[in-house]
Amino acid sequence: MPELLVADLSRWQFALTAMYHFLFVPLTLGLSMLLVVMEGAYVMTGKEVWRRTTKFWGNLFGINFVLGVATGITMEFQFGMNWSYYSHYVGDIFGAPLAIEGLMAFFLEATLVGLMFFGWDKLSRPAHWLVTFLVALGSNLSALWILIANGWMQNPVGSEFNPDTMRMEVTNFMEVLFNPVAQAKFVHTVSAGYVTASVFVLGISAWYVLKNRHLGLAKRSMAVAASFGLLSALSVVVLGDESGYALTDNQKMKLAALEAMWETEPAPAGLTLIGIPNQAEHKTEYAIHVPYVLGLIATRSLDGEVEGILPLVAVAEDRIENGIRAYKAVETLNDDPNNIEAREIFEQTKQDLGYAMLLKRYVDDPATADRATIEKAAMDTVPNVAMAFFSFRFMAGIGFLFIAVFAVAFYFVSLKRNVPRWFLYLALYSIPLPWIAAELGWLLAETGRQPWVIDGVLPTFMGVSSLSATQVIMTMVGFTLLYGTLAVIEISLMIRAVKLGPGARILPKGIGGGTQDTSDQAVPARPRTIQFDK
């Protein structure tokens, strides 16, 4: 029986390091693609300004990229370090996409990224462009494999429990590969990365326009970011995560939780626009209800039912009872692998084995659990409803906002209109929003999956290593100090690089003087709008 405190601490550590890692990932995914577009323009037109533009954004890409790489190693190591039983229990399936990620994607991206920075004078223009493209391809393929791994945690297809090895083993690798949840997550996540980079490029370019600096670079960058961003923002929302819902009981639970829908409603169900979920009393207070909408979105039909939280808890109770039979059969098979009767019971009940392990939070031997304990364990299958409810609403709200922002930006750049100053400020101050949306998305995806680490297969607390709380606290303090310091350094270097602008070398000692760019020292009177077709 694992220690609950260690499990909780390990969850916190994983959440913190993963969310920190994901501060760098979306920008890498998107900016690498934007670099391909910008350098493509350079290769096609041969105009020096495109080369300068590519190198400028490439420099920011590099500052961001290293921390993505550095913090990514933590993610891979942490499964083994803090989630040892998890690693044993699902390594047969979960390890494969991680290893393939290394072989197919990360090698490509990491081997060529050096040439991307240092190969400008060593390679022909098309060859360098190819290198940039392969780096972008590598980072995006990397996301694919990681999301195949994560998608399997949300919807564990193509595998079953083997009582001889006491772990999940792969039965159909193609199912793992073409897991619909993984595919939906991949499209959603990389599009979100493209939006992030587009907002980043748009916002910084807007700042240059506001400061009347580097207008050639800024305008071109805005044009690229506006078109790329509009397409990506539409794709995030339209192709979003929803195709993965309603596949399993637990995905259904996540959907019900993010809508704070306690009971099943007659189809088509209404959508609670906003309200305050009350988990203790199973109701949503101050709810503003819009009829029909949820049923239409979630089932794409008028008569499809969206199941509520409490009916799903009742399903979980049945599955726990069935799971206890599977658990007993596994115990018997453990002592006597040739027991035919136990093997038969196991075959009938194996899909619910994980549910019996929910009881391990309360009793050592699930077979001894009484009715009240089973009910309590079933209620544990409800994730934190308020967290899911609010993170979903803020994330989706930001997503819709970006469609509007990029539509307006696209309107200005494509029609060569004046970009009004209010919009430039809006673009500048929007910079943090995609990061907030991305982190909220992960909070929803991972807390909404609780209490499972592998949906319906392994409860999170069962996956933890046999560590002491002291050990985990030590590493948490270590990570916090290290990551905190690096965050401060990274952001200050980013801001500095943006302030110095393209083509600038580093400053001599004593900050503030000696940039090659003098335009920021003598800012001309600010025009009320900026003519875009200069």
Next chain:
Amino acid sequence: MELPLDYATLKVLWWGLVGVLLIGYALTDGYDLGVASLLPFVAKTDKERRLVINSIGPMWEGHQVWLITGGGALFAAWPYVYAISFSGFYLAMFVVLAALILRPVGFKYRSKRESTTWRTSWDWALFVGGFVPALIFGVALGNVLQGVPFDIDRTLRATYSGGLIGLLNPFALLCGLASVAMLVVHGASWLVVKIEHGHVLNRAAKFGQIAALLVIVFYAAAGVWLAMAGMGYRIVTDMDPNGVANPLRKDVVVEAGAWLTNYGKYPWMILAPALGFIGSALAFVGLKNKTSLSLIGSGLAATGIVASVGASMFPFILPSSINPDASLTVWDSSSSHLTLFIMLIVTVIFVPIILAYTAWVFKVLWGRLTTEEATAPGTY
């Protein structure tokens, strides 16, 4: 589903492939770790340090992926080994991680400011990022050779009863020093072939020669210690190599000298330790004459030394010192038959592709690096 290769064959192939990944890491990122460990000692001025840093700057990132992929392959092919070693060596792994996190940042951020304090701090960060992993990897192998205090219960949950301090026993520290010396030779050899002739190269050659002698001494000492202390484990039950991967279905005894019996059974395995010595000697000669023989020698030495650890222990991967029966071996610690097969196919397809573009990058960056190039705008 009927697979074209039987389970036992796949298990042995994966033992070899994990070895290939580890050796790949030692050969590539190994010299980056060695160069970083040498950085404060062979390069004194900022220009000299940039020469050293930029000699590995464009490629270290790709090299590190050998480690990342090695970790992934361990997870996929030997889940028990990944689970038990990473959680067992918990704090040591954290120290390695912290050091490895400092490294990319050190490369990228060092030249972004001119302040001497800023740059010197990153130089030491880079040193830590090279020296600490080199030491801990060796210490870890030293502990694996002795056996590690873990046990497994009937649900195959592992518990580990050692701490960070227990890892730092004398034999393991000797292995750690051998590892540092080996990678320093490799790093010095890289500098000898990669950077312009001058003070830095001369210092690197000097440090490298000392390190090459130390490798020979430490490696021989570890071998003698291993034989004298009678380390080793032996499986005493008949194991079906095609059997299921459950490490609790065999009996194992601690047996003095068992780590040397493979060399009697399979005499070709002697090649590995022999390469360790011959390679170090060649590296010494190469470093003395400042020729590319140094890098060939250090590469052979690294290959031989890493391979000799695997060869001595086969079929053991991670022996348990407190419950030898629970030791992890090639026969009972792997993934399922299907996973091993799928991963083999993926590896066979992608490793040649990786080697091809890595070779291309080496070719593009071929030639000695000059101080002028290393301190040009846009470099590290």
